[in-house]
Amino acid sequence: AQSVAQPEDQVNVAEGNPLTVKCTYSVSGNPYLFWYVQYPNRGLQFLLKYITGDNLVKGSYGFEAEFNKSQPSFHLKKPSALVSDSALYFCAVSTGGGNKLTFGTGTQLKVEL
Amino acid sequence: DGGITQSPKYLFRKEGQNVTLSCEQNLNHDAMYWYRQDPGQGLRLIYYSQIVNDFQKGDIAEGYSVSREKKESFPLTVTSAQKNPTAFYLCASSTKSGSSYNEQFFGPGTRLTVL
Numbered sequence: 001a002q003s004v005a006q007p008e009d010q011v012n013v014a015e016g017n018p019l020t021v022k023c024t025y026s027v028s029g030n031p032y033l034f035w036y037v038q039y040p041n042r043g044l045q046f047l048l049k050y051i052t053g054d055n056l057v058k059g060s061y062g063f064e065a066e067f068n069k070s071q072p073s074f075h076l077k078k079p080s081a082l083v084s085d086s087a088l089y090f091c092a093v094s095t096g097g098g099n100k101l102t103f104g105t106g107t108q109l110k111v112e113l
Numbered sequence: 114d115g116g117i118t119q120s121p122k123y124l125f126r127k128e129g130q131n132v133t134l135s136c137e138q139n140l141n142h143d144a145m146y147w148y149r150q151d152p153g154q155g156l157r158l159i160y161y162s163q164i165v166n167d168f169q170k171g172d173i174a175e176g177y178s179v180s181r182e183k184k185e186s187f188p189l190t191v192t193s194a195q196k197n198p199t200a201f202y203l204c205a206s207s208t209k210s211g212s213s214y215n216e217q218f219f220g221p222g223t224r225l226t227v228l
Contacts (some may be wrong), residue, residue, distance in 0.1 A: 009153075034216055043117075043203055043219035044156075051213075090155060097213025099144050099163065100171075103155040 002027040004093050006104035013081045013111055021076040021107045023091030033074040034092040034101070035065055044090060050074060051097075061085070081111045116140045117220035119204050124225045126191070126198070134189045134223045136204035143209050145187035146217060149173060150201040162187055163209075191225065199227045 003026045013019045025031060032051055036044040048059025055067045065076045074091060091104040116139040126132045138145065144163045148156040158171030162181040176195025181187050187206075191198045201224050205217040 032213075036219075041201075041222070041224070043119075043221045044205075046216045046218065049216050094214075097211075099146075099161065099207060099214035099217075100158065101156075101217065103157075105153060105155040 002031075002093055002095055002102045004091050004102055004104040006089075006091055006107045008107050009105075010108040010110065013109070015083050015111050015113050016080050019078050019081040019085070019109065019111070021089050021091075021109060023074045023076065023104060025072055025074065025091070025093045027093055027095045029095040031072070031074075032094045032097060033065070033067065034094075035059065035063070035074075035076050036090045036092065038088040038090065038106075047076070047089075081109075083111050083113060085109060086111045117204060117206055117218060119202075119220040119223050121223060122221070124223055126225060126227050128227060129193045131190055131192050132225065134191065134202055134204075134225070136187045136189065136220060137185055138187075138204075138206045138218075138220075139185065140206055140208075140218065141184070142206035142218070143184070144207045144214060145181065146205040146207075147171075147177075147179065147187070147189045148203045148205065150203060150222075156203065159189065198225055200225060 005024045034049045035047040038044045050057045050067045058064045092101045120135045146161040147159040160179040162168035178190045203222045204220040207217045208215045
């Protein structure tokens with residue numbers, strides 16, 4: 001069975017400061033890891049993914065994520081937060097390239113001036 | 114929201130009625146999915162289809178039905194057997210590279226409310 005945990009329901013950060021949204025996972029086999037963002041009453045938008053290769057993955061809108069096999073984690077990061085980054089962020093995992101994604105419960109990011 | 118459309122955006126249903134949610138994609142994606150989103154619970158997979166005329170149950174299929182008669186379309190019917198259907202429903206699709214599936218792209222969603 002595969003599972004994802006997003007330990008923080010909400011993260012608050014000041015604009016211009018770095019942000020981190022945490023994600024830990026549990027799978028048997030090689031993980032495929034994803035981050036999505038959701039704005040109110042909208043569908044999810046794909047941000048980035050880790051399949052294999054470099055542990056640091058760069059994605060859309062200046063976001064990046066670091067794969068850590070030993071923890072295991074896939075935390076989302078951005079060096080300088082914007083107010084427009086305020087949204088709901090979801091981490092997801094699948095195994096072996098399969099199409100069954102398991103999502104975390106989401107983390108609400110609030111960026112304030 | 115890419116090339117995936119969902120209709121209607123809002124849907125109201127009386128108890129005991131079946132309703133059908135539409136999902137269409139023009140991305141030529143092989144696989145399509147239906148998720149249910151409830152506050153604080155993330156997304157849960159209802160049904161998915163990897164190819165026309167074939168589909169599989171997800172984690173919470175009870176009270177729902179689907180069909181995949183065309184590659185572009187994957188409608189979801191919420192039946193009267195679904196005990197708590199009020200939720201936000203999201204459709205997604207993805208391509209396949211070799212034996213692996215790529216990231217899923219999502220539609221804008223349908224908010225279903227049971228009156």
